[in-house]
Amino acid sequence: MDIKRKIAAIFVGLLSTNVVLADWDLNMREGVTAISREIYGLHMLIFYVCCAIGVFVFGWMIVALVMHRKSKGAVAAQFSHSTKAEIIWTLIPAVILIAMAVPAAKTMIKVEDDRNPDITIKATGYQWKWKYEYIDEGVSFYSNLARTSNDARRLGSGIDPNSVPNYLLEVDNHVVVPVNKKVRVLITSNDVIHAWWMPDFAIKKDAIPGYINQVWFIAEEPGIYRGQCAELCGQDHGFMPIVVEVLEEEAFEARMASLKAEFGTDAPKLAASQ
Amino acid sequence: MAHTNDKYYVPHGSHWPIVGSVGLLLTMVGVSGWLNGGDISPYIFALGLLVVIGMMFGWFGNVIDESEGGIYSDQVDKSFRMGMSWFIISEVMFFAAFFGALFYTRNMALPWLEGGSNNFFTGLLLWPGFEAMWPSNGPAAIGGAFQTMSAWGLPALNTAILLTSSVTITIAHHALRDDKRGMTAIFLGLTVLLGFIFVYFQGIEYIHAYQDLNLRMDSGIYGSTFFMLTGFHGMHVTIGALMLLIVWIRVMRGHFTAKHHFAFEASAWYWHFVDVVWLGLFIFVYIL
Amino acid sequence: MSAATSNDATHDDHHDHGPELTGIKRWLYTTNHKDIGTMYLVFSLIMLFVGGAMALVIRTELGQPGMQFVQPGFYNQMVTMHALIMIFGAVMPAFVGLANWMIPLMVGAPDMALPRMNNWSFWILPAAFGILLATLFVPGGAPAGGWTMYPPLVLQTGDAFPMLIFSVHLMGISSIMGAINIIVTIMNMRAPGMTLLKMPLFVWTWLITAYLLILVMPVLAGAVTMLLTDQFFGTSFFRAAGGGDPVMFQHIFWFFGHPEVYIMILPAFGIVSEIIPTFARKPLFGYSSMVYATASIAFLSFIVWAHHMFTAGMPLTGQLFFMFTTMLIAVPTGVKVFNWAATMWKGSMTFETPMLFAVAFLFLFTIGGFSGLMLAIVPADFQYHDSYFVVAHFHYVLVPGAIFGIIAGVYYWLPKWTGHMYNEFLGKTHFWLTTIFVNLTFFPMHFLGLAGMPRRIPDYATQFADFNMIATVGAFGFGLSQLLFVWVIIQCARGGKKATAEVWENPVGLEWTVPSPAPHHTFDEPPVVK
Numbered sequence A: 001m002d003i004k005r006k007i008a009a010i011f012v013g014l015l016s017t018n019v020v021l022a023d024w025d026l027n028m029r030e031g032v033t034a035i036s037r038e039i040y041g042l043h044m045l046i047f048y049v050c051c052a053i054g055v056f057v058f059g060w061m062i063v064a065l066v067m068h069r070k071s072k073g074a075v076a077a078q079f080s081h082s083t084k085a086e087i088i089w090t091l092i093p094a095v096i097l098i099a100m101a102v103p104a105a106k107t108m109i110k111v112e113d114d115r116n117p118d119i120t121i122k123a124t125g126y127q128w129k130w131k132y133e134y135i136d137e138g139v140s141f142y143s144n145l146a147r148t149s150n151d152a153r154r155l156g157s158g159i160d161p162n163s164v165p166n167y168l169l170e171v172d173n174h175v176v177v178p179v180n181k182k183v184r185v186l187i188t189s190n191d192v193i194h195a196w197w198m199p200d201f202a203i204k205k206d207a208i209p210g211y212i213n214q215v216w217f218i219a220e221e222p223g224i225y226r227g228q229c230a231e232l233c234g235q236d237h238g239f240m241p242i243v244v245e246v247l248e249e250e251a252f253e254a255r256m257a258s259l260k261a262e263f264g265t266d267a268p269k270l271a272a273s274q
Numbered sequence B: 001m002a003h004t005n006d007k008y009y010v011p012h013g014s015h016w017p018i019v020g021s022v023g024l025l026l027t028m029v030g031v032s033g034w035l036n037g038g039d040i041s042p043y044i045f046a047l048g049l050l051v052v053i054g055m056m057f058g059w060f061g062n063v064i065d066e067s068e069g070g071i072y073s074d075q076v077d078k079s080f081r082m083g084m085s086w087f088i089i090s091e092v093m094f095f096a097a098f099f100g101a102l103f104y105t106r107n108m109a110l111p112w113l114e115g116g117s118n119n120f121f122t123g124l125l126l127w128p129g130f131e132a133m134w135p136s137n138g139p140a141a142i143g144g145a146f147q148t149m150s151a152w153g154l155p156a157l158n159t160a161i162l163l164t165s166s167v168t169i170t171i172a173h174h175a176l177r178d179d180k181r182g183m184t185a186i187f188l189g190l191t192v193l194l195g196f197i198f199v200y201f202q203g204i205e206y207i208h209a210y211q212d213l214n215l216r217m218d219s220g221i222y223g224s225t226f227f228m229l230t231g232f233h234g235m236h237v238t239i240g241a242l243m244l245l246i247v248w249i250r251v252m253r254g255h256f257t258a259k260h261h262f263a264f265e266a267s268a269w270y271w272h273f274v275d276v277v278w279l280g281l282f283i284f285v286y287i288l
Numbered sequence C: 001m002s003a004a005t006s007n008d009a010t011h012d013d014h015h016d017h018g019p020e021l022t023g024i025k026r027w028l029y030t031t032n033h034k035d036i037g038t039m040y041l042v043f044s045l046i047m048l049f050v051g052g053a054m055a056l057v058i059r060t061e062l063g064q065p066g067m068q069f070v071q072p073g074f075y076n077q078m079v080t081m082h083a084l085i086m087i088f089g090a091v092m093p094a095f096v097g098l099a100n101w102m103i104p105l106m107v108g109a110p111d112m113a114l115p116r117m118n119n120w121s122f123w124i125l126p127a128a129f130g131i132l133l134a135t136l137f138v139p140g141g142a143p144a145g146g147w148t149m150y151p152p153l154v155l156q157t158g159d160a161f162p163m164l165i166f167s168v169h170l171m172g173i174s175s176i177m178g179a180i181n182i183i184v185t186i187m188n189m190r191a192p193g194m195t196l197l198k199m200p201l202f203v204w205t206w207l208i209t210a211y212l213l214i215l216v217m218p219v220l221a222g223a224v225t226m227l228l229t230d231q232f233f234g235t236s237f238f239r240a241a242g243g244g245d246p247v248m249f250q251h252i253f254w255f256f257g258h259p260e261v262y263i264m265i266l267p268a269f270g271i272v273s274e275i276i277p278t279f280a281r282k283p284l285f286g287y288s289s290m291v292y293a294t295a296s297i298a299f300l301s302f303i304v305w306a307h308h309m310f311t312a313g314m315p316l317t318g319q320l321f322f323m324f325t326t327m328l329i330a331v332p333t334g335v336k337v338f339n340w341a342a343t344m345w346k347g348s349m350t351f352e353t354p355m356l357f358a359v360a361f362l363f364l365f366t367i368g369g370f371s372g373l374m375l376a377i378v379p380a381d382f383q384y385h386d387s388y389f390v391v392a393h394f395h396y397v398l399v400p401g402a403i404f405g406i407i408a409g410v411y412y413w414l415p416k417w418t419g420h421m422y423n424e425f426l427g428k429t430h431f432w433l434t435t436i437f438v439n440l441t442f443f444p445m446h447f448l449g450l451a452g453m454p455r456r457i458p459d460y461a462t463q464f465a466d467f468n469m470i471a472t473v474g475a476f477g478f479g480l481s482q483l484l485f486v487w488v489i490i491q492c493a494r495g496g497k498k499a500t501a502e503v504w505e506n507p508v509g510l511e512w513t514v515p516s517p518a519p520h521h522t523f524d525e526p527p528v529v530k
C-alpha cells in the first residue's frame, strides 16, 4: 500500500463512512449459521438502541451547549432537581435494557443447546498451533500457520505481506466439515489458555488446559472460513490461525478418506460412551 | 459528626516513611532475587527486613512519645481507631480470597473435573475415572496419597486456646479500664502466652502433617488451601501476639491510662480478628 | 535522630507558613497533604509518559502489516507494561494526588488524617514501579502475559515473575494505605457543619472509591500470591491436574478487576460534577441522586465481574446472571449523565479549558459506555471478546474518560495550586488537539474489532491495514499534544497572571475561600459551614 493511498485512506476514513463501507469491512460479519445471523441481529439491535439514546442525550447536550451559553446572553436558571424527571430517566433506560435482555437470553439458550450432533471434533490448542481429532473417525492432525505467511511474518523478512495470499489467515491443514450438519467442537488446550474463534460461525470459546469446553455449529454454505486464536498465549499468539473448510456431503466423505490415509491415527472413541 | 474543636495535631516531617519504603524495596528485591536463585539475595532480603523492623520501632516510638506526651486530641485518637478498623477489614478481604478459592475448587472445579455441569467431556476424555470428593489432590493425585488432619486433636485444642485467649484479653481490657494494672498485666501476659502456645502447636501440627500424613503444600488443591489458609492465619497470630507482647511491655512501663489506651485496643481488635478467622478455618478447613 | 518528629513539636509551629524543611528533605520527610499531592501528580505525569511511550512502541509496530520493529515477545511485554503502568502508575496515583490536594481543602481539614502514613503511601510507589520497570532488563524480559496475568501463561515469565508479583503487592499496600487515609479524613476531619450531604461530589465519589479500594486490593494481592505459590511452592490453585482451575484465577482477578475499573472512573465523575456547575453558573442537578447513583454503581460493580469471562465456559445460568447485572449498571450511570446534561440545561455557560474537557468527557465517556453495554450482551460478546472492539471500549472510558477527567481537574485547580492562571489559549489548543487525536486513535478500533482483528497481536491480516495506520497516526498526534500539556503546567507554575482566591466566577466550595496559591497550612482553625 503506497503512502499516497495511506494518506487518502486516513482522510476517507475520517470524512465519510459510506465511502469506507464501500471498500473496507466496518461491521460484524453476518456469518453462515442461523445462530451467527441471530447474533448479528442482536448486535445491530443494541447498536441502534445505543444510537437512538445517543441522538437523544447528545442532541439535548448540544442544544444546551449552543443556546445556553453566556456569550449568547443566557442567564442561568437556578433549579437544582426534579424528582419527576429523575424517576423518568431511571425507569426508561431500565425498560429499554429489559427489552434488550430478553432476546439476548433467548439466543443464549439456543447457543448452549448442543444435543445430538452429527460429528464431533476435538480441537486442542498448543503453543502455537491447533490439533484436530475427529472423534470416532480415527483421524487426527496438526494445523500450523502456512509456510508463506510464516516466512513473511519474520522480523525484517523483507517480504511484503500484501503479496502473501491470506496473510496470517492460512494454515497447512484445513479442518473439513460437512455442510448443513451439526458439528460439535470440543475445545481444550495442552499448555496455556488459547481461544478458538470462528467469526463466520459466531463462535469463540476458550481452550482451558485440563478442562473441555464445547461449542457447535451448522454451516449452511460451503466455503473456506478463517479465524484466529483469540486468547493471549505467548509470543506467537498472533500466528496460530484457524481455517474451517465447509464441504458438500460427498466431497467431505472423499476428503475424510484421504485424511484417514494421510493422518490415520487413534483418535478418541466415544460411540460406546454415548 | 464528631469534630472536637481543639486543633488537630499535624506532625512535622518524619524520615520513617522513606526509611520504610527503602526497607520494603530491599525486602522485595531480595526475596525476588532469592526465588530466582540469586546467591546474595537472601542477605538483601534480611537487610530489608531489619530496616523495616527498625522503621517500625522508630516510627511507633515517635507515636508513643507523642501520645504519652499528651499532644494527641481525641480526634487524633479517633483517626487512629478508624484507620485500624479499616486496616483489619482489608485483612479480612485478603483471607476472603483464599476462602473463595477453597469454596470454588471444592464446589465447582472438582465436580467439573469429574464431568459435572457443562463439563461432561472434561471427565470423559481428560480425566476418565476421576471422582470428585473432598479432600482431594486432583485427578493426577499430585503429591501422592495423604491423610488429613483430624479436627479433634490439636486443632480443637488450638480452638480452645484461641477462644480462651480472647476471654483473657477482654478481662485484661476491663481491668485496664478500671485501672487494675496488676490484673491487666497478668491477663494480657496470659493472652500473649496462649498466642505463642497456639503457634507452637501449629508448628507441631505441620511437622506431623509432613512426616506422618504426607500432607504437604504440594498435595494438590487440598494441601494448597490447607497450608495457605492455616499458614497465613498462623502468620497473623504471630504478628498479633507480638503486638500484644509490646503492649504488655508498655503496660509494665506504666504506659496507658484508663481512658487512653489505643494501642491496647487496636491489638485487641486485631486479636479478635485472627480469632474469628480461625473459627472460619476450623469449620471449613478442618471439620467440613 | 527522630528530631524531625520530636514530640515537643506543638501545633503552634503551624502558624508559620511554608514548609518546615527545605531542599530534598522537604519532599522525603513531608507530612503536608499539598506536598504529597504534588508528588503524586508529578509521579503520575511521568508514568503517563512512560506508559505512553510504550503505547507508541505498540502503535509503531501496528502501523502496517508485517513485523517491522520489534519481536513478538517484546511486543507482548510492551502491551503488559503499558497497561500496568497506565492503570497503577498514571491514573490511580493521579486521582490520589488530586484527593490529597483537594479533599482537606474541600472538607475544611488542616491536613490528611494520618499525615505520616500519607507520605509512606506515596513513597512506596517509586519502589513498586522501580521493581516493575527493572523487569525490562532481567533475563526473560518483562512480564508478557497481559496485565490480566492469566495463568498458566504468566507462569512462563522469566526472572521478572516474582518481581511482577511483589511490585503488585507494593502497589496494593500503597493504595490501601491511601484509601484508609482518605476515608478517615472524610469521616473524621470535616469542618463543623459540613454534613455528609453537604460534601462536594468529588469528596463523595472518592469516599466510595476508597471503600472499593479497601475491599478489592487485598483480593488482588491474594490472587497474585496464589500465582507465586503455584510457581515456587508446588500449590495447585490453578492446575487442573491437582484439582485447581486456571479459570479460578480469572474469577478472583476480575472480582478485583471490575471494581478497579470503577475506581478509575468514579473520581473522574466527581471532578466533572465539580466543574460543570461552576461554568454553567448553575447548581448541580440532582445532587442526592448523584450520590445514590455513585453508591449503586459501586455496589453493582461487585456482582458483574464474570462479564470479562463470557467465553471461558461458564454454565448458562452464570452467563445470564452476569449479563443482567452488567446491563443494570447502565441505569445509575445514565442517571449521572442525564443529571450532568440537566445541569448544563438553561445554564449560562462559558468554555474555559476545564469545562471543555468536562464536556468532551460527557460525550466520549458515554460512547465508551455504549460499547460497554454492547459487550454485556453475552451472545454478541462471543464476537467482540478479545477483539479490538474491547480495546476501543476501554480506551474510550479510560482515556477520554479517566484521563480527561484528570486533565480537567488539573486545569480547574492549577490556579489554586500555583497562584497563577494558566495560558488559556494554549490550554484550548491542547484541548482541541487532544480531542481530535484521541478519536482518531481509538474510534477506528471499533471497526477493526468488528471486522475481526484480535487484540494482543503484533501483526495482522492485510485487510486491517488502513484503520491501524489511522490509529497509529492518531496516537503520535495525541502523544505530542501531551507535550503541550506539560508545557502549559510548567509555564503556569513559573508565573503568569495572578489568580484570585475564587479563580473562577463565584464557584462553590471551601477550596475557593483560601487564597491562591493555597498557603502551606490551611484551616488550622476549622471553618464553620452553615
Ligand code: HEA
Binding pocket: A050, A053, A057, A093, A094, A096, A097, C148, C261, C262, C264, C265, C307, C308, C326, C327, C329, C330, C331, C333, C334, C335, C337, C365, C366, C367, C368, C369, C370, C372, C373, C375, C376, C377, C381, C384, C385, C386, C390, C393, C394, C397, C398, C401, C402
Ligand atoms: C474506566 C473504566 C471502565 C468503565 C467505566 C467501564 C464501563 C463499563 N464496561 Fe468496561 N472495561 C474496562 C473499563 C471500563 N469499563 C476495561 C479496562 C476492560 C477490558 C479489560 C481487559 O480485558 O483488559 C473492560 C471490558 C469490559 C467488558 C468485557 C469485554 C470482553 O473482554 O469481552 C464488558 C462486558 O460486559 C464491559 C462492560 C462495561 C459496561 C456495561 C460498563 C458500564 O459501566 C457503562 C455504563 C455507561 C453507559 C451505558 C453510558 C451512559 C448511560 C446512558 C446515557 C443511559 C442510557 C443508556 C442505555 C439505557 C443503554 N467492559
Ligand code: HEA
Binding pocket: C048, C049, C050, C051, C052, C053, C055, C056, C058, C059, C079, C080, C082, C083, C084, C086, C087, C091, C145, C146, C147, C148, C391, C395, C398, C399, C402, C403, C441, C455, C456, C457, C458, C471, C475, C476, C477, C478, C479, C480, C482, C483
Ligand atoms: C488508563 C489506562 C490506559 C491509557 C491512558 C492508555 C493509553 C493508550 N493506549 Fe492503552 N491499554 C490499556 C490502558 C490504557 N491505555 C490497557 C488496560 C490495555 C490492555 C493491555 C492488555 O491487553 O493486557 C491497553 C492496550 C492497548 C493497546 C492494545 C494492544 C494489544 O492488544 O495488542 C493499544 C493499541 O493501540 C493501546 C494504545 C494506547 C494508546 C495509543 C494510548 C494513548 O492514549 C497514550 C498517549 C500518551 C502518550 C503517547 C504519552 C506520551 C508522550 C510522549 C511519550 C512524548 C513523546 C511523544 C511522541 C514522540 C509522539 N493500548
Ligand code: CUA
Binding pocket: A125, A126, A128, A193, A194, A195, A229, A230, A231, A232, A233, A234, A236, A237, A238, A240
Ligand atoms: Cu493461541 Cu493465542
Ligand SMILES: [Cu+2]
Binding pocket: C257, C258, C261, C304, C305, C307, C308
Ligand atoms: Cu468489567
